[in-house]
Structure formats: structure tokens, C-alpha cells
Amino acid sequence: MRLLQGKGGTHPGSKGLTRDEVLAWLKEEEELRLEFLWQGADQTRCERVGGEVHLRGLIELSSYCRRDCHYCGIRGSRKIERYRMTEGEVMGCARTAQKLEYGTVVLQSGEDLGLTGDFITALVRRIKTETPLAVTLSLGERSREELTEWRAAGADRYLLKHETSDPELFARIHPENGDCPRSSARGTGPSFPNPRIELLKQVRELGYEIGSGVMVGIPGQSHESLADDIMLFRDLDLEMIGCGPFVPHPETPLGRLAVPGESPGTVPGFDSARSQVPATDLMTTKVVALTRLVCPDANIPSTTALATVNKEHGRELGLERGANVWMPNLTPPKYRALYEIYPGKALVIDTEQFHANLLATLQRIGRVPGKGPGSRKR
Ligand code: SAH
Numbered sequence: 001m002r003l004l005q006g007k008g009g010t011h012p013g014s015k016g017l018t019r020d021e022v023l024a025w026l027k028e029e030e031e032l033r034l035e036f037l038w039q040g041a042d043q044t045r046c047e048r049v050g051g052e053v054h055l056r057g058l059i060e061l062s063s064y065c066r067r068d069c070h071y072c073g074i075r076g077s078r079k080i081e082r083y084r085m086t087e088g089e090v091m092g093c094a095r096t097a098q099k100l101e102y103g104t105v106v107l108q109s110g111e112d113l114g115l116t117g118d119f120i121t122a123l124v125r126r127i128k129t130e131t132p133l134a135v136t137l138s139l140g141e142r143s144r145e146e147l148t149e150w151r152a153a154g155a156d157r158y159l160l161k162h163e164t165s166d167p168e169l170f171a172r173i174h175p176e177n178g179d180c181p182r183s184s185a186r187g188t189g190p191s192f193p194n195p196r197i198e199l200l201k202q203v204r205e206l207g208y209e210i211g212s213g214v215m216v217g218i219p220g221q222s223h224e225s226l227a228d229d230i231m232l233f234r235d236l237d238l239e240m241i242g243c244g245p246f247v248p249h250p251e252t253p254l255g256r257l258a259v260p261g262e263s264p265g266t267v268p269g270f271d272s273a274r275s276q277v278p279a280t281d282l283m284t285t286k287v288v289a290l291t292r293l294v295c296p297d298a299n300i301p302s303t304t305a306l307a308t309v310n311k312e313h314g315r316e317l318g319l320e321r322g323a324n325v326w327m328p329n330l331t332p333p334k335y336r337a338l339y340e341i342y343p344g345k346a347l348v349i350d351t352e353q354f355h356a357n358l359l360a361t362l363q364r365i366g367r368v369p370g371k372g373p374g375s376r377k378r
Helices: 019-027 031-049 087-099 117-130 144-152 167-173 195-205 223-236 253-257 281-294 304-309 314-320 351-364
Strands: 052-062 104-109 134-138 157-159 209-212
Touching: 019 223, 019 281, 031 281, 052 087, 087 104, 087 117, 104 117, 104 157, 117 134, 117 144, 144 195, 195 209, 195 223, 209 223, 223 281, 281 304, 281 314, 304 314, 314 351
Parallel strands: 052 104, 104 134, 134 157, 157 209
Antiparallel strands: none
């Protein structure tokens, strides 16, 4: 494994990491050696994307979902109260983003066909004509026609995490259900490619900047498959890469698996004997750091999930180990608790207060809020 070698020496990744080196770093436990990884990632971040931290206001516009992902707290089969925001409510959030000088809003939701193509088109057009904001959409697997129309209306970016590049694991945690065949219409299972990877390539062809990412420590995830994920980030030439730890939600099949003595529910094929990636802040920041080294120019958020598993330092650790993006939540307080994809994220704190804390954090670690839309430079 290549390490920092004295003054003017190299840092890990300065000559491009191989898949085996990525794998070795994922398994590295020695604190002193990990220090080199953190330094290499931070130095690369500084040289390639600078000290700006781009702010993207997250608007969780609907909690309806037609899918039934085994890890997600708003999976369709859960009997929970659901909401869908109105155009006026979303515009209110967008104006808050503009006032706080965020460069981008991210419209995220469950996979909700009640958010019609036309509704999103009108919304994107309005945000793009009434504000200077960049618009990122994260609405799940939608049709090519809709994606084309939204791009024409001015949407800049599309975020669709592939979650895992291991086809077997992907199939295990993303059950098909009656109203919801996979978008590739080629089925699921080990012999089928992850349909999200195919869709991302199509979205790129439509002229969007594309973003993907994975959950770190999904039950059944091996270090090998996580190394493959990181190499895939580079092959897809992603503009945005978001990685957070898997946070068990007790009311989901995978969440129940994480609680000793609980039944795994309906997760077939789970083999607890496989080498399991831990869903920790340490492992997540290893992934963030390696992602920075492998994709030096990408926009990489320090995620809310990381800040959830390490409430005191998670956000800063991410920013100090390769990340350059922060996505503050602008969802109206009355909806926050209803968008509980994992527990502990719905902390309701006044937006202005949150912003003041954010600025203080950035100042403390010697960084500055980004200006403008913050697209990938190279
Ligand atoms: N419906 C959209 C948005 C999903 S929510 C889509 O499918 O793309 C955004 C992200 O939250 C997911 O991509 C997933 O990576 C993450 N997520 C969901 N459940 C989670 C959990 N239990 N722990 C950590 N992250 C989770």
C-alpha cells in the first residue's frame, strides 16, 4: 500500500488507486496508517475543489412510495401517515434557500407517481425562472419521457444512488412488487444488472449532471463489493457521490436484522457468515476519503446519515476527510417526522438557527460557504 513518504512525497492515491489498494484501505484498522489516508484525502480535496463547501437545500417533497425497499422507513407497505407538498410550499422552501444563499435545491421524495411528470415540470420551471438556484432532482426511477421533460424545463442534476453494485445484494434488498416492476423491465436477481446503474447512464445522456452513492454497512455487504462500488464511481464519472452509513430502522426487515434476537422478516438469502462491512462513522469516512482520491473533482457531501451515527463530530469528520458539500434540510417542520427513512434524522431545529450553527462549524474547520450553483469544475 502506498503511503505518504516524507517531505514532498506522495500521498495515497496521488498516482491513482487500484481496486486492490482501495480494498486494503477499507480493511485498514491501524490509526497511524489511516492518518495518511485522511491527510491524502484532505489534501486532494483542497487542491482539486478548494475550501468552499457547497450548500444544497434539501426539500423532501413527498413521502408516498410505490417501492418496498427493505431498509427504508417510508417503504410502501408501511402503514404510516403520508404527505405530498404543494407547489406553493416547495416554492416557500426554495425562497428560504435563496435567502440563505444556498446555490442549489434538491427535490427528493419517495417513488411517488402522484408527483406527476407535469407537476414536477411546472415546479422546476418556476424555480428556474423565479430564483437563481440550480435544481437537483432525486425522485427515484422515473420514465425516460419524464426525465427528458424535466431536463427541458431546466433541471440541472439527477441523484439516484445505486446503493450497491453487488447484483445479488441489490436484488435481496429491493423486492419487486406488483405495481412496481423494475424500470429496466428485465427483472431482478443475481443475473440482472442493477437497473439504477443503467438508468444513470441514460440520465447522463439527457444532459444532466449525475449523482450516485451507496449505503455503507448494509447487512450482507462485503468489503470486496464496497471496493467495487468505489471503482464504479470512477467508471461512471459521477459529478456527485453521496455515501452514508446504513442506519437500521426498527420497522423494516433489514432494521430488524440488525437487532439481535429479532426476526429478519422477509429478507431471503441473508448469510450472516459473510465478511460484513460495519455501518460505522469510521468505515463511512474511509469510503468518503477513498472516493475523493479515486474521483478527485467530484462533489461529495458529508451526509446527514453520517451526522446521525456520530452526532457530535460526524459532519465535520466527513468534511475533513474528503467531503465538500453540505445538504441542510429545508423541509417544513410539520413534515420532517413523516419522512423518517431512518431514525434520528428528523431533528427539528429552526432553519435560521441551523444555518448559524453551520456557518460556525465551517469557520471552526477553516472552510467557507460555496458561492453560486457549485457544479463540478472539471
Ligand atoms: N426515492 C428516492 C430517494 C430515496 S431516499 C430514490 O430511491 O432514489 C435517499 C437515500 O436515503 C436512499 O438513496 C438511501 O441511500 C438512503 N436511505 C434510505 N434508508 C436508509 C437507511 N435505513 N439508512 C441509511 N440511509 C438510508
